[in-house]
Amino acid sequence: MRHVKKMSWLAAAALAVCFNMMPASLWGSERITLHASDGFPLVGGYEKVDGGHSSMPAVLLLHMFKRQKESWQPLMVELKRQGISSLAVDLRGHGESRANAAGVDQSFRVDDRDPAFFNEMYQDSLAALAWLRAHGHQKIGVVGASVGCSVAMHMVAAAKPEIAAMVLMTPGRDYLGIDTMSHLEHWPGLPLLLLTSEEEAERGAKTIYERLQGRGAQLVIFDQESIHGTMMFGEVAGVEERISKWLVRELRP
Numbered sequence: 001m002r003h004v005k006k007m008s009w010l011a012a013a014a015l016a017v018c019f020n021m022m023p024a025s026l027w028g029s030e031r032i033t034l035h036a037s038d039g040f041p042l043v044g045g046y047e048k049v050d051g052g053h054s055s056m057p058a059v060l061l062l063h064m065f066k067r068q069k070e071s072w073q074p075l076m077v078e079l080k081r082q083g084i085s086s087l088a089v090d091l092r093g094h095g096e097s098r099a100n101a102a103g104v105d106q107s108f109r110v111d112d113r114d115p116a117f118f119n120e121m122y123q124d125s126l127a128a129l130a131w132l133r134a135h136g137h138q139k140i141g142v143v144g145a146s147v148g149c150s151v152a153m154h155m156v157a158a159a160k161p162e163i164a165a166m167v168l169m170t171p172g173r174d175y176l177g178i179d180t181m182s183h184l185e186h187w188p189g190l191p192l193l194l195l196t197s198e199e200e201a202e203r204g205a206k207t208i209y210e211r212l213q214g215r216g217a218q219l220v221i222f223d224q225e226s227i228h229g230t231m232m233f234g235e236v237a238g239v240e241e242r243i244s245k246w247l248v249r250e251l252r253p
Contacts, residue, residue: 034131036123043096044089045069047076057251058137061088062148064229068095074233078240089128091121115177122154139251143167145229150178157183165191165250170229172204189215191250197227
């Protein structure tokens, strides 16, 4: 593992978002609905710490290609155990967020790997971030997996939202047409934890780390194979706790 000196970052951003609360979902979290700024309807699962105040820290979770919010459950359980609330959102075209505002299923655009569609997803993450802020969470971390990493970095470059820390699980240089390397030009230096495997390190994480040296990044490379993104859960011993404790340190200094 390599460390570089971390720098703090603070920026202000505003986002108008429509939302309403829904009954609890089948997998245990509170089911919420919201809309991206372009009107695309989204569904998420919100896990609030029992007895905790909404002003406490929270983490936004962005899933992999062709996965959905439920893939984050192992980490959400650990985050809750560590006293951190979390929101996992189905990105457009995935899970319960497949249909657009007109009710037309857009999952075919995911199947087609439509780069224009994936480059719209940063709006989904901004809407989820705004939802957390509207519900009182002040310090917010973001965790992305695979293309969810690209969406998270795109969000930072496009809108400069106020984020306290970020974890990227197997990031890439240009997943599905999202040009992460160009987005690094706008990187504000917030604390960043990069997790990857030795077999995939050269595809993105090492390059990103080297580009960001001295600007808040840490890199961890695991020996296991076939642990892309959230496939680390259950395969890399203690990875959920490792991520959660790192976020606790950054969100609760």
